[in-house]
Amino acid sequence: MRTDDAILGVTHRRLQSPGRMNYRHSFHAGNFADAFKHAILLALLDALTAKDKPLCYFDTHAGRGSYHLDDTEAQKTGEWRDGIGRLLDGHDPPPLRRYVDAIGACNPDGALRVYPGSPLLAAQALRTNDRLVLCETQDDEAATLRALFRDDARAHVHARDGYAAMNALLPPSERRGLVLIDPPFEAQEGEFTAFETALTQAHARWPNGAYAVWYPIKSHRVIAPFHRHLAAGPFDKVLVAELLVQPDDSPLRLNGCGMLIANPPWKIDAALATMLPALRNGLAQSPAAAHRLHWLRGE
Secondary structure, eight states: OHHHHHHHHSSOTTTTGGGOOOOGGGGGTTTHHHHHHHHHHHHHHHTTTTTTSOOEEEEEEOOOSSETTTTTHHHHHHGGGGTHHHOOOOOGGGHHHHHHHHHHHOOOOOOOOOOHHHHHHHHHSOTTTTTEEEESSSHHHHHHHHHHTTTOOOOEEEEEHHHEEEEEEESSSSSSSEEEEEEOOOOTTTTHHHHHHHHHHHHHHHOOOOOEEEEESOOOHHHHHHHHHHTHHHHOOOEEEEESSSSSTTTTOOOOOOEEEEEEETHHHHHHHHHHHHHHHHOOOSSEEEEEEEEEOOO
């Protein structure tokens, strides 16, 4: 989940220089973009686990897996207060109950101290016969992630670039599953080109896999070419969900974020149609906050 300083302040390409990446998610854990991403992630995994056959969850940019909101980094920005902090006030609407309960499970005493990352939320949602492939290029973050999952035989942590790992490790032996692509956007606009390449190559290797791609929204002008590319193929069905917490009228701030879902699970559009208004109402930072759900390709 990536927000303003990561998107605005760093220009080098992660794919070219993975060891020099500056982004640290600990400053942003639990913010509005995390709430959006993780609520959708759980809906996707619930839809996929409705079938009995095992699946593989593949996380290309896994991070450390869990974050302490009382750490210096999280306290410095306080971004979680306008994210999960707004949804844990006892008034969360039913469409967000699944997500809120998952966060609560990591904080059994009722005090919000820990925010789970995508790997930990996925591990909670998956079954004993499912598998997790977790990629993280920063050595210290990967080491922390590996320690977090040391007792979970389902999880396989790879200290490597997630895009390269997709080429090496897809398709999974399960032949069913979800790939989450959630980069730090240090490449800025260039990350959308990386998305296009990664998805095209992944489709050639695993055309039936489901793929969820998170992206920031500062200006839709930047996002439009990426949407046009996916609207033209190679996937037969592509669904887009977006949330704006502020009006899309300034390219100098993070106004919202989106999730593009290729090969979405059956009826996930109906689930998101009820979830997105709840996210908008709970996370809005402006009267102009908005949401959008539409098909780029398919239904």
